[in-house]
Amino acid sequence: DTEVTQTPKHLVMGMTNKKSLKCEQHMGHRAMYWYKQKAKKPPELMFVYSYEKLSINESVPSRFSPECPNSSLLNLHLHALQPEDSALYLCASSQSGGARTDTQYFGPGTRLTVL
């Protein structure tokens, strides 16, 4: 089973709201990722957690705040977003985050609209 789940599927928020995106996997993977994808573009890496520690932050604005409460869960806290942050937010997981054979599996995504 290579399932990564994400909630909610869709989210509409105002620029002053605070919301959170959630991601869960039960494959025993130890690396989890957040990506942002705009229409007709490839996914763009935001954050990587490896063994529950933040290992990569791709210079993402502080209005995006990741959290990894345990090895199965990954959250992305959103605050004071801008309309240009509207996108598909993808969570992915992989076995370890470093081996040559490491393969990333994506969740279904959260479609975020910022008004």
Add this chain to the structure above:
Amino acid sequence: QKEVEQNSGPLSVPEGAIASLNCTYSDRGSQSFFWYRQYSGKSPELIMFIYSNGDKEDGRFTAQLNKASQYVSLLIRDSQPSDSATYLCAVNPPGANSKLTFGKGITLSVRP
């Protein structure tokens, strides 16, 4: 700048034909190569991965890797309308640990 280039699309093939999707990469030391399929409005789905030179077959899909030419391709035999999607090539360069470099993707349309 590590780059992954995919043919400019879109690519249109008739049903039953072979679709050939190509990808080149700039970092000679790259070791892991992935093809993802993405339907409109959906998330990327892993189709194939390949690490060694040569061909790797899985059903109607064949991934081909030529490290000397820095070239990876995906062949889809007996193309079906359900194969119509965007195909993303992704490469894991050496030393990049968890980071994948994605190509821009190519949109395939299979005509019934």
